[in-house]
Amino acid sequence: MRILLPALILLAAPAAAQTAAAPATEAATPTNKDALKYRSGLPVPRFASLRAGRAYMRAGPGKEYPVTWVFVQPGTPLEVVxxxxxxxxxxxxxxxxxxxxxxxxxxxxxxxxxxQTRELRARPDLSAPIVLRAEPGVVMRVTMCADRWCRVEGQGRSGYLLREHGFGVYPNEPIG
Structure with a gap:
């Protein structure tokens, strides 16, 4: 079972990431009539975020399947496939x-x-001043994305991040 611990937003040197891993098992995608019962109507694939402070990822679609991962950081982006x-x-x-x-x-x-540690800028421009640095694993809220840049915020700080420096947005996907 892997537990993902929150990473810190850095203003200086990065700290080591903290995760513990365990092997995951694979389950086949079910195909019976219940598969469509509670469809969201939203596009698949899409990105979502973790609502809970503790959530279990399972090997299959049901509580009878074993837990393979435990997520403990609210807001963690996940791709719904x-x-x-x-x-x-x-x-x-x-x-x-x-x-x-x-x-x-x-x-x-x-x-x-x-x-790797990424630099967030004051404006969506590589020549703009760096407002903070974030280490791998840091999760931030996305407030908007346009072109190559996303405006992100976390722990009372905000800045612009190149969208390819993170997981949670698709290339060229407009947000906000």
């Missing part, structure tokens, strides 16, 4: 897939910093 009844098959920033109850997800948009 399939729907079945009240269950949503989701993928995280690492590419791990599993099933979550729809009640654990929100339509609020967020972005998770990926690969």
């Amino acid at each position: 399939s729907e079945w009844n009240v269950w949503r098959k989701v993928k995280d920033a690492d590419g791990t897939e599993g099933w979550m109850d729809r009640a654990m997800l929100s339509t609020d948009r967020s972005i998770q910093i990926t690969k």
Whole structure:
């Protein structure tokens, strides 16, 4: 079971990311008539964010399936790749897939910093002053995206981030 711990927004040197991993098991996508019962009507795939402070990712669409991951950071972006009844098959920033109850997800948009410490700018321009740095794993709320840039905020701070520096928004997807 993997527990994702919140990362900190940095103004200086990055700290080490804190995660503990365990192997995940794969489950087949169900195909019976209940699959359409609680469809959201929203496009699939799409991004959502974690609503709860603690949410279980399961190997299949039901409480009888084993928990493969535990998410503990509200706002974590997840890509919804399939729907079945009240269950949503989701993928995280690492590419791990599993099933979550729809009640654990929100339509609020967020972005998770990926690969390395990233610089957030005062304006959507590479020559704009750096307002803060965020380490991999930091999750921030997305307030708008246009062109290559997204305006993001977290812990009372905001700035502009190149959309390719995070997981949670599609290329060229307008937000806000």
